[in-house]
Amino acid sequence: MPPPKDIQKLISLTQTTQTLLAHFQTSLTPSPTTNTSTDAPDLPNGPLIAIHAATTLLKSHTTTLSLLLLTPPLTPSALIAKIGDVSSGALSGMVAAASYTPPAGARDDLGQIMRVELRVQVKRLVGAWGDILALVLAMAEARKTLSGKDRGPSEQERKDVLERTGVVWDVCDELLKLCNGGVVELVLKKAQQLRAVLLDAVEELKEWGEDVADSDDEDEDKAEGSGEDEFGDEDDFFGAKNKIGKDDKELKVLLDRSVKKLKMVGIMYQAVGKRRLKTFPAAAPSSNPATTGATNRDAASETPAQRLDELMQTLKTIPDTVDDLASTFYELEQEEAEAELKKVCDEAKSAVELVKKSWTGTDDEFTMWSAKWIEALDAA
Template sequence: MSTKSKSTDMRGLISLTKTTQTLLAHFQSSLSPSQTSSTPSVALIPGSSSVPEPNPLEIVKVATTLLKSHTTTLSLLLLTPPLTPSAIVKKIGDVSSEVLSNLVAAASGTAIQGQKDQLGDLMRVELRIQARRLIGTWGEVLALVLRFAEKREKATGKDEGPTESERQDVLAATGVVWEACDSLLKVCQDGVVGLVVKKAEQWRSVLMDAVEELKEWGEDVADEDDEDKAEGSDEEDGGFGDEDDIFGAANKLGKGDKDLKTLLDDSVKRLKKVSMLYQALIKRRLKTFPQSPVSADATNGESTEALADPIQTLDQLMVLLKGIPETVDDLASAFYDLDEEEAKDTLDKCCREAKSAVDLVKKSWTGTDDVFTTWSGKWTAALEAA
């Protein structure tokens, strides 16, 4: 191949790379949190028939697996001299026109026309986040392609291949893409059930941390004798105590705050019961969520409104489970401000949210009574009696 032909090929690679970078920016924008799906997106697995794949997670899984493979090949092309523009151009074209377009369509799209959404809001958000991150990592590989191509375009001698520093850059960028691919593949493998269980466990952990902090704060009741001693020490040091005395005294319970202390103890008891609810919901509702639509046989032919759209019910449940720890944060703030009325109102709100979660899924996903149905009645009574 003549030098002129090589130069033309290299310029073509540079042009394609820059165009693809613009395309990646568009893909990432379409996956941003501010974007919402409008019309349903139909994505096809490369090489499949015209029939839409019903499960978007399968499309994401196939696209991600292909991207990992293409990235591996591309990294080898960058590391092996001489740089071959035609091979790299083909590889970039395969990734942008097939793999990434299908990945973005599946991650950002709504349910296919005429079918119910199988993923729900939580999974849709997770797919957008993971896919956006993956595209960002692949953009770093693309940036290396541009750097290598521009370097070879200016070079006049024999292509000696990448320097050791450049080799390390390629390996590092490839490794980051692999990691992002594996993370997205794990989401697809775990499915909706795996994701909601993981999120609920995280939110329960946040809730328990808040409860423990409240409990410790309530046990730190200022002792009157210690206060007297602190006043004496203030005189000795010119009227300045330590930092905790100066900035912490305003939001510490005193021995005279008996009503607030009683409310705090009641709050801790109730919140521990709410934590128990998370455990029960994870075991009896989230882990048993049907991976496929509930059939009429499963309900003995009975139809219920609750089963009209299980994924919508799941979405509503997850919103409540996410919101409860946030309400507990507000409760803690009320206590730290020594605002008894606000603390009462916020505690009531937290309990209402927990009971709403129970009521939402009191019956099983098949619309029947089960162990959780019976347990939830006892739990509600215990919460109200606490």
């Protein structure tokens, strides 16, 4: 057994490091007024490269640490050195890069959407590594009063070491994948998910409208039956107000028009993904007023990363508005449905206008397509 003094040093270090990890977690969840640019780290090669290198190193250190925990006897000096390497090296560098926000006017290669995702993933990794640290503390505490030879970890301790190491590896792999894919892969994935949510809502709305005739026939059959059957099942009775009647022709026409327009919005997601998100520059240069030209908005003052953030926010808003639109139909509120449909279309056109020009501020095939798409959406 190692001297009790060495065990106590290990215990003290793990407790101090746990406090440090709590500080890391806080720094990765900044308040809206937090300005991290005042003491921004030196990231000459970009935050993605810095995080990738730190994650690779952390995964390697975690592997070594797990082997130390599984190999008897417990060696406090080796564990102390390894924990120090992680907390002062890999983790501190990773957290500094993830929490970095460029100062006003500085070049922004990532954009807010990527920085938020990086912070989420790094925060998960800090938490996962904290679970391993807690296990180190528990194993050290158990051996503090152990008399005799250390015969190695118990079956439960061995299981915990392997499970928690595996979790860290998995989170590291996800973070490395995010760094390798960069902004483009992230926004493409999110856009595809948003489009899927949108189309699911459209399909449900379409099916609800197609169920009109059958529900009306059922209602007529019930009306001709006995008084007891007029009310039918409790769910049918209270759900009857949420079905379009045969006389609600104007609402049915509006529903059909809405479904047609919403399908066109789904096509917009595909086009934006292929023609704009896939072509987003990995290291986006600032927009040049000389090449951007005049548009309906002051695009010259925005970097591509800022335009991308605004675009993704708009694409995220549209499915929520479609849900609101569906609710107005289910409540048979025609005027509200008209208003919500207009809102969806305006948001979709706003998304297209944001990236009407290329990331370098020039016209291209998508520029022409977007104009035709807006005309078709208005005519639908």
